[in-house]
Amino acid sequence: MNRAQRLARHALFWPATTLALLLLVCALFNPSFLGIAWQNGHLYGNLVDILNRAAPLMIVSMGMTLVIAVRGLDISVGAVVAIAATVAALMIGGSFSASGDVASRFPLWIALVTALGVAAACGMWNGLLVVKAGMQPIVATLILMVAGRGIAQLLTGGQIITVYYAPFYALGNGFLLGIPVALWIAAALWGLLHLVLSRSALGLFIRAIGGNPEAARVAGVRSSAITLCVYTFCGLAAGVAGLIISSNVKSADANNAGQLLELDAILAVTLGGTALTGGRFTLAGTVIGALIIQTLTSMIYSLGVPPEVNLVVKAALVFAVMLLQSAEFRALVMRPVRNPRAGAA
């Protein structure tokens, strides 16, 4: 096997190539697309914008990656985003005042910790249904997906809750050392996960559970506890994303916050090369997957293509990627190449 072949076999080859191609197309149509400038004390440019906007999706997708790695699925993340955003907005609240200095109802850190705690509890609820009640993951999380938004609307009384407390805005709009705060959070989470998964046996255990749950259990992996933790983490990640999203729009909309986010997250995970059948996962791939989705959206806006086309392009992309991931499809396409005689006969 030569170097090129080995490169093509690398898990991140296809996701990274797709992302690079998308960026190349953008750059071809709009040469200034890739430009990065320093403006008003922070980085500025389309690439920074893509990274910033993709941050909540990256965070949710990282949690989703681990859930999928243990043969699970969490379709409730959008609802958890709405719940976390609602809890935070209700606890911070504040009302409009002309002077601009508005007090938070509870100290900011208590509000944030409570929102994250509620989100983690949602994730744990999913995990308990999967592990203890033995439900299929898609059904277990469907329950929270259906009821979750109802609960969030119950909390807000069906209203959109606006937050007037300025320090809360920093999460979704602020910059630290010239880089968006949301991006710092995503990077920190990735770093933490990377450290935990590669420096401890946890990554190995997760792969073992996803590869063969029964064999992992027999081999002494505490699969129930680990699976429960993974679902809890996924809920927590959705909570973090919910805080960033609500901070970004300075309000919480129980009905629309995180709408369809579960599908985008699953898509990001798939695009990144994580197998939906469990066992094989790549966090870096997931981050690239999230970036692909956001780049696609930004590209469509920046090329002046009507946004209506966005979904069709997304669909085409999903079809292409899932076919590429299918061993049967690759066999079908490669057969005539590898063995031309057999095809002719």
Place this chain on the structure above:
Amino acid sequence: MNRRLLPLAVTMLLFVGMAVFGAIRYDGFLSPQVFLNLLIDNAFLCVVAVGMTFVILSGGIDLSVGAVIALTTMISAALLNAGWNPFAAMAVVLLFGALFGAAQGFLIQRFALAPFIVTLAGMFLARGCCYLISTESIPINDATYASIAQARIPVGLDASLTVGALIALLVVAAGMRIAHATEFGRTVYAIGGGESSARLMGLPVSTTKIGVYLLSGLCAALGGVVMTFYMLSGYSLHAVGLELDAIAAVVIGGTLLAGGVGYVAGTLFGVLILGIIQTLIAFDGTLSSWWTRIVVGALLLLFCLLQRLFEGRTRRTA
């Protein structure tokens, strides 16, 4: 009693219980028209849920149905405004729905792809195509559609049904027949019970799997036609999230999401239970609409736990 009928019996009891509760609590609840309205207002959901039942019985899932409904209403509206014969337009959208479903089934079957992802992409595609046709709502002024929409079929006791509700009942009857009295239906159950065993038995697994998604696509398109009668407009945001309601109706109707166990008749009751929850909330007047979601979620939980219990018991006796 046959153990497999237990979830169905629970569903029916629950429906009767809710009806009795409504009748005692609210004046005017116990009128035939209130109950027929359950069917009239949820006719499209019922049609879609029957198709979904087959998909779930086979062990798969179809997330594209809501988007296919929206696309059907859009295509119908666009064709009618272009001066097409209304019945030709209906035939075209039904054919389209069947082809759309079959294409998804082909991808799932031929390339061993996850139904979840394929139909998710199908959902994006169908919604996206809606936006390509128009981002605005398209009103339908066709005389035939309007007269079908307004037609009332008297069923006695001062009560009446709409054409959509009648179609829904026919679809349920046809679904029951297909599921229990045809080779296709029995093969669907066999695949849901165990795909490799079904294959080893020599059953036509591949064509049946494609057929299941074809049927679901056809039902979604028919549901779209029924919705077009109901709404008299085509709109890309029609039936957002309907796939979840359909899945919920199927699960509440006692069908196991793992596949292989369930009844089309149960799905009818699942749809009626979703309908009666909304009716109860509307009759109450003080409860907000989001209670619907919470109650549906709680019911889903109840039924899933019940199913787990029931599954555990059969396994122990086996």
